[in-house]
Amino acid sequence: xxxxxxxxTKAINTAIAWTIAILIxxxxxxxxxxxxxxxxxxIADPPVFLFFDWTLENYATVQERSSYFRHFMNSVVISxxxxxxxxxxxxxxxxxMAFVPGKQTKNVLMWMLSTKMLPPVGVLVPLxxxxxxxxxxxTRIGLIIVLTLINLPIIVWxxxxxxxxxxxxxxxxxxxxxxxxxSEVIYVLLPMAVPGIASTLLLNIILAxxxxxxxxxxxxxxAAPLTAFIASYSSPEGLFxxxxxxASTMAIAPILIMGWFSQKQLxxxxxxxxxx
Amino acid sequence: xxIKRTLMGSAAGFGIxxxxxTAGLAQDTTTLTIATVNNGDMIRMQGLTSDFTEQHPNIxxxxxTLEENVLRQRVTQDIATQGGQFDVMTIGVYEVPxxxxxxxxxxxxxxxxDYNTDDLLPSIREALSVDGQLYAAPFYGESAMVMYRxxxxxxxxxxxxxxxxxxxxxxxxxxxxNEDEGIYGICLRGKPGWGENMxxxxxxxxSYGARWFDMDWQAQFDSEAWNEVLTDYLDLMxxxxxxxxxxxxxxxxxxxxxQGKCGMWIDATVAASFVTDPEDSQVADSVGFAQFPNKExxxxxxxxxxxxxxxxxxxSQQSEAAQEFVxxxxxxxxxNLVAENEGWRAAPPGxxxxxYENPEYQEAAPFAQMTLNSINAVDxxxxxxxxxxxxGAQYVAIPEFQGIGTAVGQTFSAALAGQMDAEQALQAAQQxxxxxxxxxxxxxx
Numbered sequence: 083x084x085x086x087x088x089x090x091t092k093a094i095n096t097a098i099a100w101t102i103a104i105l106i107x108x109x110x111x112x113x114x115x116x117x118x119x120x121x122x123x124x125i126a127d128p129p130v131f132l133f134f135d136w137t138l139e140n141y142a143t144v145q146e147r148s149s150y151f152r153h154f155m156n157s158v159v160i161s162x163x164x165x166x167x168x169x170x171x172x173x174x175x176x177x178x179m180a181f182v183p184g185k186q187t188k189n190v191l192m193w194m195l196s197t198k199m200l201p202p203v204g205v206l207v208p209l210x211x212x213x214x215x216x217x218x219x220x221t222r223i224g225l226i227i228v229l230t231l232i233n234l235p236i237i238v239w240x241x242x243x244x245x246x247x248x249x250x251x252x253x254x255x256x257x258x259x260x261x262x263x264x265s266e267v268i269y270v271l272l273p274m275a276v277p278g279i280a281s282t283l284l285l286n287i288i289l290a291x292x293x294x295x296x297x298x299x300x301x302x303x304x305a306a307p308l309t310a311f312i313a314s315y316s317s318p319e320g321l322f323x324x325x326x327x328x329a330s331t332m333a334i335a336p337i338l339i340m341g342w343f344s345q346k347q348l349x350x351x352x353x354x355x356x357x358x
Numbered sequence: 359x360x361i362k363r364t365l366m367g368s369a370a371g372f373g374i375x376x377x378x379x380t381a382g383l384a385q386d387t388t389t390l391t392i393a394t395v396n397n398g399d400m401i402r403m404q405g406l407t408s409d410f411t412e413q414h415p416n417i418x419x420x421x422x423t424l425e426e427n428v429l430r431q432r433v434t435q436d437i438a439t440q441g442g443q444f445d446v447m448t449i450g451v452y453e454v455p456x457x458x459x460x461x462x463x464x465x466x467x468x469x470x471x472d473y474n475t476d477d478l479l480p481s482i483r484e485a486l487s488v489d490g491q492l493y494a495a496p497f498y499g500e501s502a503m504v505m506y507r508x509x510x511x512x513x514x515x516x517x518x519x520x521x522x523x524x525x526x527x528x529x530x531x532x533x534x535x536n537e538d539e540g541i542y543g544i545c546l547r548g549k550p551g552w553g554e555n556m557x558x559x560x561x562x563x564x565s566y567g568a569r570w571f572d573m574d575w576q577a578q579f580d581s582e583a584w585n586e587v588l589t590d591y592l593d594l595m596x597x598x599x600x601x602x603x604x605x606x607x608x609x610x611x612x613x614x615x616x617q618g619k620c621g622m623w624i625d626a627t628v629a630a631s632f633v634t635d636p637e638d639s640q641v642a643d644s645v646g647f648a649q650f651p652n653k654e655x656x657x658x659x660x661x662x663x664x665x666x667x668x669x670x671x672x673x674s675q676q677s678e679a680a681q682e683f684v685x686x687x688x689x690x691x692x693x694n695l696v697a698e699n700e701g702w703r704a705a706p707p708g709x710x711x712x713x714y715e716n717p718e719y720q721e722a723a724p725f726a727q728m729t730l731n732s733i734n735a736v737d738x739x740x741x742x743x744x745x746x747x748x749x750g751a752q753y754v755a756i757p758e759f760q761g762i763g764t765a766v767g768q769t770f771s772a773a774l775a776g777q778m779d780a781e782q783a784l785q786a787a788q789q790x791x792x793x794x795x796x797x798x799x800x801x802x803x
Contacts, residue, residue: 122638125613147401148423207439214441298428299435302443303391303420314423317396318554318607 110334116327117141124324140328148311150332157307157336159222160297161290164229165283168237171230173279176241177267181250191242194235202232202295213300220302228300229290236289237282244278245271280347284340291337308333388679389418393433394448395426395666399498399706402696403687409695410686417679426553437462437671444671445680449494451485451665451738452753458493464670466492468681473689477710479730482665485738485751494667495688498628499708501732502561502662502752503725504648505615505633506622507641510534510541518622520728521659522651524565524590527622531598534621543598545620546591549607550771552753552763558624559770560763561660561752563587565652569742570754570791575800579766579788586653588770588780595774604775616640624650626664627732630725631703647728649735661741663733663751665708708733747800758798765790 116124118136144150179187209228210219218224248271256270272279294309301310312333315326341348394400400423407419422444424432433447437457449457457463469475469492475483478496486494504527506518514533519526531543547558563569568583578584595603598621600614608625612632615623616639623629636642650660668687670680686692690712693705702722705713707729713719714730723729741750748754753763766787773783795801 122616125609125616127613127617127619147404206435210435210439210441214439219441219443298424299432302393302422306422310422310424313425313428314396316425316428318426318609322396 110338113327113334114331116324117331119324119327121322121324124327140324141332143325144315144328144332148314148329150311153306153308153311153333154336156222156305157291157309157333160225160229160305160307161287163222163226164233164290165237165286167226167230168233168286169279169283172234172237172241172282173267173272175238176245177271179238179242180245180248181253191239194238198235206299210300219300220304220306222305224300225297225305225307228296229293232293232296233286233289237286240282240285241275241278244275244282247278248274277347277350280344281350284344284348288337288341386416387418388416388676389420390445390676390680390683391420391422391443392446392448392683393422393424393429393444395429396423397426397666400448400666402700402704403497403692406692406695406699410683413686414679414682417683419683440673442671442673442675445674445676446683447669447671448497449667449669451663451667451751452755452759454486454494454667454669455488455749455755456757457669458488458491462672463493464672464674464677464681466495466670466681466684468678469495469685470682473685477690477712479709479711479733481663481733481736481738482709485663485665485736486667494669495684496665496667496709497688498706499663499665499733500626500628501664501708501729501736502558502625502650502660503627503630503728503732504622504624504651505630506530506646506648507534507618507620507644508646509641509644510621511646514621518646518648521649523654524562524651525654527624527651528590528594531594531622535598540619541621542600542614542619543621544594545600545606545611545614545623546595546603547607547611547625548595548599548603548771548774549605549610550764550767551607552760552767554607554767555771555774556763556767557662557664557752559587559591559767560754561650561662562591564742564752565650565656565658565660566590567653567656567658567743569744569746571747571795571800573745573747575747575795577788577791577795579784579791584784585780588773588784591770592773592780604771626662627725627729628707630729631707631723634724635703647725649728649732656743658743659732659735661736661738661751663736663738756798756800758794762791762794765794 115131117140118138119130119134120137120139123130123134179191213219213224218227252274253266253270256266261270292309294313297307297309298313301307312326312329315322315329394404404421404423411417411419429448430450430453433444433449434453435441436443437447454463475492479499482496482499483492486492486496504518504522511518511530511534514530516530516533518530527544533543535541535543547555549555560570563584566583566587568581568587569578572578600606600619606614608629611620611623611625612629614620615633618641623633630645630647633639633645634642650662652659668684670677670684674680688709690710693710693713696705697718702716702719705719707713707723707726714726720726736751738751739749740746741752748756750759753759769778769783769786769790772778773780778786
């Protein structure tokens with residue numbers, strides 16, 4: 083039964099929600115504002131909020147100095163590529179774990195999760211040597227492989243959780259009607275799991291897009307994505323705050339826009355299974 | 359012969375011709391991948407490389423620009439594993455002797471005749487050579503000095519001599535501080551890190567007659583000299599420094615000074631060109647310079663030296679082209695090119711004697727003489743007073759120093775933030791340093 087909510091409580095809740103939302107969004111807003119300031123205004127004390135001479139100079143400098151498009155394309159190829167391969171492996175794996183669990187399924191799931199507990203720097207040198215010997219350093223395919231493997235546990239876990247919400251009876255009914263395994267997965271399971279798969283896809287694209295450890299360490303000039311683009315504008319000696327903000331805004335804009343348009347799927351997918 | 363076969367034959371012919379042309383091109387063109395750091399001088403160089411590529415049409419340049427700490431990690435990992443990702447690396451003076459001894463760098467013995475190695479400042483050349491052989495070419499060099507507000511000093515009735523002592527600095531800081539107007543007598547680095555607060559505090563220690571280790575590799579933080587260093591540093595900052603100084607590094611202090619909030623700032627000489635730049639600095643017209651202070655009776659002005667250099671990794675497949683680029687970027691010709699395009703003030707400082715003898719540069723850069731004096735005063739073979747088993751400057755030139763320096767820096771930064779007193783910080787520093795240096799096996803031989 084729904085609880086009665088007074089107008090006062092509603093107003094307070096709304097105010098709290100807005101405050102939290104603004105607090106969370108403020109750093110991004112500040113970055114965007116700083117990107118339109120001159121370097122001098124960017125470090126002004128007290129800081130200026132809106133009333134300053136707006137300039138596009140930083141964007142022009144960044145555009146002139148680095149190839150945004152090349153970094154952007156690398157980010158797209160690497161994040162989308164690794165997510166699609168991850169899903170291609172993750173969907174069958176999650177199907178098996180959700181609908182035909184074995185004795186060790188729980189342990190396998192936990193083991194997969196445990197691989198996320200190792201600090202990545204612990205395997206940096208061995209992986210670097212393997213990449214060197216296989217000629218994968220500074221290649222998109224090398225990064226796609228690494229990011230697929232890194233995000234696979236999350237993909238499998240997310241899909242497993244969604245698949246478990248789908249009644250096994252429906253799949254059994256399909257089998258009774260003579261559906262093969264392939265048709266069962268493609269025509270029965272996948273259409274029902276679309277929200278879950280969509281949110282897994284979106285979340286993993288975001289994770290891969292933002293991944294900054296491996297993408298910085300395994301690339302040089304050719305496969306460097308937008309994370310390297312941002313890193314090239316940070317400096318402990320010299321003023322680059324406004325340019326850094328412009329580079330950051332350019333790097334996060336595509337993923338923010340994507341997140342904005344797909345927020346319905348994201349929220350739906352992430353809360354899937356929360357209510358039984 | 360059918361039309362189809364004719365077409366196929368032609369296509370194959372074109373294909374082979376195109377393939378040969380591409381192969382020919384590939385053979386002739388060398389692409390150099392250059393890893394570099396993000397700072398004003400390096401970015402300026404990237405903008406001027408058309409001069410180099412016009413002279414060397416067969417060499418293409420690919421830039422990988424990274425933040426200093428990311429770059430350091432990235433190039434160290436690549437060179438240690440012989441990953442071969444970079445043909446030219448921008449590395450600091452700290453890395454050069456360590457890497458050269460490991461055999462990781464190509465000796466620069468292929469430099470053109472007109473490169474004029476003798477023109478390099480003696481302390482710079484010394485710092486980049488191992489057994490008399492140059493392993494990296496200096497792009498720009500810096501020492502540290504005092505930058506102060508001449509107007510505030512005059513108002514407060516204090517004079518800062520060209521070679522001040524730490525007592526002079528304390529007196530001036532006290533006189534210039536005016537907290538009501540938001541003016542702090544002195545701004546110094548407090549942000550933890552071996553290249554952040556420890557650069558300043560180690561240089562300060564050198565100038566107090568303190569040292570990191572004695573000849574048996576015993577840490578010296580329990581000495582009276584170190585006690586004076588840290589106590590004076592904390593006194594200066596707590597009484598006359600800006601609030602929240604434990605988070606201030608070069609950039610934060612630069613911004614404070616440019617906005618007229620610091621009476622004095624002791625930091626890298628490269629800052630002089632920023633604080634006197636009327637476009638960014640509100641106090642550009644009233645900045646004076648003095649040498650890094652020393653304690654009365656100690657003949658040591660901190661021995662602060664930092665050089666960004668260009669080096670060629672050993673085993674590089676394109677060593678010859680890489681050395682050609684390194685020679686161009688660090689040549690007198692390049693300095694002239696910068697002056698032509700952006701004026702003498704923008705010339706990369708601190709590497710060549712000829713620059714400091716140039717009257718046009720002297721006129722354009724009021725800080726030139728003090729920068730030169732500060733660099734010339736450096737002795738990297740004996741940075742600290744007393745007998746020491748290490749070389750270095752505001753750092754100790756051993757591979758373990760990055761870790762040790764940062765750990766000690768965190769302790770001192772915590773002391774500045776008021777989380778412990780000087781004595782506790784020194785005790786902690788002593789323990790950490792001794793444990794790490796013993797673990798690395800220095801004391802055992």
